[in-house]
Amino acid sequence: MTPSAAPVTGEPEPSLTSAAIEHKLAEDHHHGNGFSNGNSSALPLEYHELDASKLTYSLTDRSRDVPPLGVSDINGETICTDHMITAAWSAKGGWEAPELKPYGPLALMPTASVLHYATECFEGLKAYRGFDGKLRLFRPDCNCARMLMSSVRISLPSFPPEELEKLILALMAIDGAKWLPRDRPGSFIYLRPTMIGTQSALGVQAPSKALLYIIASYMPSMDAPNGGLRLHTSPDDMVRAWVGGFGYAKVGANYGPSLLATQEARSRGFGQILWLYGEKGLCTEAGASNFFVVWKTPEGKMQMVTAPLDDRLILDGVTRRSVLSLAREHLGDEVEIVERKYTIDEVVQADADGRLLESFAAGTAYFVCPISLIHHRGRDVRISMGKAGEGGPITLKLKGLLKDIMYGNMDHAWGVVVQ
Numbered sequence: 001m002t003p004s005a006a007p008v009t010g011e012p013e014p015s016l017t018s019a020a021i022e023h024k025l026a027e028d029h030h031h032g033n034g035f036s037n038g039n040s041s042a043l044p045l046e047y048h049e050l051d052a053s054k055l056t057y058s059l060t061d062r063s064r065d066v067p068p069l070g071v072s073d074i075n076g077e078t079i080c081t082d083h084m085i086t087a088a089w090s091a092k093g094g095w096e097a098p099e100l101k102p103y104g105p106l107a108l109m110p111t112a113s114v115l116h117y118a119t120e121c122f123e124g125l126k127a128y129r130g131f132d133g134k135l136r137l138f139r140p141d142c143n144c145a146r147m148l149m150s151s152v153r154i155s156l157p158s159f160p161p162e163e164l165e166k167l168i169l170a171l172m173a174i175d176g177a178k179w180l181p182r183d184r185p186g187s188f189i190y191l192r193p194t195m196i197g198t199q200s201a202l203g204v205q206a207p208s209k210a211l212l213y214i215i216a217s218y219m220p221s222m223d224a225p226n227g228g229l230r231l232h233t234s235p236d237d238m239v240r241a242w243v244g245g246f247g248y249a250k251v252g253a254n255y256g257p258s259l260l261a262t263q264e265a266r267s268r269g270f271g272q273i274l275w276l277y278g279e280k281g282l283c284t285e286a287g288a289s290n291f292f293v294v295w296k297t298p299e300g301k302m303q304m305v306t307a308p309l310d311d312r313l314i315l316d317g318v319t320r321r322s323v324l325s326l327a328r329e330h331l332g333d334e335v336e337i338v339e340r341k342y343t344i345d346e347v348v349q350a351d352a353d354g355r356l357l358e359s360f361a362a363g364t365a366y367f368v369c370p371i372s373l374i375h376h377r378g379r380d381v382r383i384s385m386g387k388a389g390e391g392g393p394i395t396l397k398l399k400g401l402l403k404d405i406m407y408g409n410m411d412h413a414w415g416v417v418v419q
């Protein structure tokens, strides 16, 4: 664009604002394919879309043993299943045929984009072995749509999200039966679709090569820590994400820098950081989970409150979304469900007034995890863990509903059966 073409009205140029991501997604949608890293009016003729039906299979001849129930790592290394799926992308040719192959190391040049500029995004979802013997995913379409959004946010290629979902199902169709055996109902495996920029070039630019891969691993259950989850509020001089940033995208760049505070909190006996934002100390997220409180308003009305999505500060969690929708459906008469900005001072005040009833973290990893304590600026806010010490009644009700869907006790469109 020549300087004279710049708008003189003071209106932002769409391609340079945060709205760029919407334009890219709309553009890709319009062209019916996933070319996102170039001028879409000049699509290469040989561009191929990600196509799960082209998946090739090379099965391992060194099948490993399934670990005992509850073991998820060996000497700190996550245990993964026998296979993984990879798909390579280049700006010139698009997506190569995806491959299912033995789980193992990746080969990257030390100059690979991801290793320098954090061109990485990921997803996390679980496969659940139901009490009816079936294997299910929970709302995988939501994860695949979010992966596309995250990918486009960091100039990695787009793809049809339903093709990613088919690939996830294909990996589980091969590894699910062995690694999540039928005699372990109520157990799960953690799926990690990942995309990285692989172009071997040190220039700071959108990578012209990328790799999508999907691995399946074990993960400990984290939803019922002894005595409840203990949170420490973030230090005054540190934020996890900011308005105008990328806290809403599941990109690796959001997590590394948060570990310093998390590590410090752990050494003081806390499980996670409650990330506050801004001068007023807005409550945003608990570690990599969405954060909820249940309180009575000063007027005496029961409310369940969580931070809103509108300023793109927090991650639009699938668990968060599901909790909100189940709460509206099942608890709407007793509890008002509110997505709004609220501060740590409001939480502290509710505690001081005896109005703070419950709190929980919600996310795939932590599931629905009751919070028993929030430490803020030298002060402990203690929260009831309910009669049995496993969480308050609203927390447990929502957790139970989700569990029933995930493990097949309740037939529900959110539970997608792996064939």
Ligand SMILES: *Cc1c(COP(=O)(O)O)cnc(C)c1O
Binding pocket: 124, 250, 285, 287, 288, 289, 290, 315, 316, 317, 318, 319, 320, 362, 363, 364, 365
């Ligand atoms: C993944 C994640 C969540 C939880 O999202 P789910 O889709 O429920 O797993 C919440 N916050 C952050 C920062 C996350 O990375």
